[in-house]
Amino acid sequence: MTRIDDASATSAVPVASAGCVCGGEIHSLKEICLFISEYSAWLLGCGATCIRLERNVMRMAEALGCGVVMTILPRHIHLSVCLPDKSDSYTYITATRTLPISFDINTRLSELSWALADGKINFEEAKVQFDSIIRTPPADKNLVLLLASLANASFCRLFTGDWAAVAVVFLSTLAGYYLKQVLCEHKVDLRLVFILCAFVSSVLGASDALFNLGTTPEIAVGTSVLYLVPGIPFLNSFSDMLAGHYICSFCRFIHAVILTCCLSIGLCGGLLMMNLGMF
Known part of the structure; x- marks a missing residue:
């Protein structure tokens, strides 16, 4: 200079x-x-x-x-x-x-x-x-954990879940997201993280049906893993496609699809373990 x-x-x-x-x-x-x-x-x-x-x-x-x-x-x-x-x-x-x-x-x-x-x-x-x-430090982990759990519980209520289902989804998200934070801190492969977190959240979400806590157990199970849906990669993929960045768009889309498949594997594993029908 x-x-x-x-x-x-x-x-x-x-x-x-x-x-x-x-x-x-x-x-x-x-x-x-x-x-x-x-x-x-x-x-x-x-x-x-x-x-x-x-x-x-x-x-x-x-x-x-x-x-x-x-x-x-x-x-x-x-x-x-x-x-x-x-x-x-x-x-x-x-x-x-x-x-x-x-x-x-x-x-x-x-x-x-x-x-x-x-x-x-x-x-x-x-x-x-x-x-x-x-060098900006990340947001407070405990605050993010609480807000993510509240947001996912709100989705349950939005999809006509009763209050028992809302409480179950809040707790299942709390446990699953905490596990996600711990695994990511230990540099565990993100695909394995999605499988394990979806499995834990779906097992806990199925407790609504297992113990007859409410009238909408299927809503509790279905929304217990929504916090794992990779919405931003999907949206970025669509934006890149519109802008003509097809290579980045395709790679981001495939990455999001892989994570969604991992989410589905964990969810299906949880349902099978709890002996709940998937269809």
């Missing part, structure tokens, strides 16, 4: 053989490319769609006075940054981050791109903010 003393150099403009000027400072194409690549890997990893990633990256590249071309793949991002006159370029390939879906990080990274584009922060400040964002 080189400092430009000219006070007029407040916007991003290309500088031949040196890089781009942003906020009165010269930044090399390599420096910009590495930053945007890391940004892209984190944004895609925390659950963003491909179209959002493209728009955010284009917005930042324009603010930095560079051209950018990127190829988004399910496991990697291929990014090339160049001067507007194509006289110099830098290319980097990075692996996407494997992260839990985080709307907080997703939103804050998008806000970062707008802050840079609107001139509220310079490139150095953007890097500092990015480092702060990716």
Whole structure:
């Protein structure tokens, strides 16, 4: 990075053989490319769609006075940054981050791109903010556990379940989601996590029928595993398909289908163990 003393150099403009000027400072194409690549890997990893990633990256590249071309793949991002006159370029390939879906990080990274584009922060400040964002601690586990259980119990009530079924679903979700948190902390394969959690929740959900606690035991069993449905991967897959990112769309769809199949295996196993009919 080189400092430009000219006070007029407040916007991003290309500088031949040196890089781009942003906020009165010269930044090399390599420096910009590495930053945007890391940004892209984190944004895609925390659950963003491909179209959002493209728009955010284009917005930042324009603010930095560079051209950018990127190829988004399910496991990697291929990014090339160049001067507007194509006289110099830098290319980097990075692996996407494997992260839990985080709307907080997703939103804050998008806000970062707008802050840079609107001139509220310079490139150095953007890097500092990015480092702060990716170190954001996850939401409180106990709060997430409680809210997920309440949400799933609400689905049971929404599907005409009685209050006994609602209570059973709340407890079965509480146990299943807690197991999911523990297994994920120990880096257990996500497919096995879905099978085990669906099995535990369905067994507990079947207690409504086993002990004749209410009048809607089938609703309790059916909604006890809804918290495992991979809705965001399905939605992202559809969004990527509409945006023309067919490879990412197909891979996200297959990933969601596999998780749904694992959910079904666990559910069927629980029903068989409790000797309940599946149809």
